[in-house]
Amino acid sequence: EVQLVESGGGLIQPGGSLRLSCAVSGFTVSNDYMTWVRQAPGKGLEWVSIIYSGGSTYYADSVKGRFTISRDNSKNTLYLQMNSLRAEDTAVYYCAREISSSQGYYYYAMDVWGQGTTVTVSS
Amino acid sequence: QSALTQPASVSGSPGQSITISCSGTSSDVGGYNYVSWYQQHPGKAPKLMIYDVSNRPSGVSNRFSGSKSGNTASLTISGLQAEDEADYYCSSYTSSSTLVVFGGGTKLTVL
DSSP states (O other), rough: OOOEEEEEOOEOOOOEEEEEEEEEEEOOOGGGOEEEEEEETTTHHHHHHHOOTTEEEEETTTTTEEEEEEETTTTEEEEEEEOOOGGGOOEEEEEEEEEEOOOOOOEEEEEEEOOOOEEEEEO | SSSBBSSSSSEEEEEEEEEEEEEOOOTTTTSOOEEEEEETTTSOOOEEEEETTTOOOTTTTEEEEEEEEEEEEEEOOOOOOEEEEEEEEEEOSSSSSSSSEBBBOEEEEEE
């Protein structure tokens, strides 16, 4: 069964760091494009970051230079390292897999989502 | 302010059809066919309903359909059912430094 399970969220003070994990089962994390999306309380979805199967990474302007997406192929796990956290980073963070065709074409759409992990940045 | 513009709310009666619009620019919706739509029930993770403007993932009802004209994409839900009541988000690939943008979301109420 294809499944994503996030962990690592919690309460952190402004300026602090946190690493989110997304344990993948049912497929190989390094073979697909993987994305982080967040949702602030009562707000809409916000795209955060993507890592391509080839390893290239991209970030939203709001987190560029502070967040780092990575993966551990041996653990089949996706990560999001978050540094210099701000109050506005408070959100539920979802990891998601990008949908692809049988020919390996990607559509920048996410067909498998985790349940989310909550990050609260507050003093 | 979200990069893509959606109406804050729409409503319809069971059995009716509704359409949710998603307005962007030539740098996102108008320039690429990477438009997708998500359904989100309260407290749940989003669910992909439409990708590549009009394609449905396996398992999604054919009551859901997508289209695009110029810089505006649309999601149509026909034969409204009570379980369709949820928030709906559009998203698009963008040529800006932020690779993907979402709309602000539309709350669908089934009367």
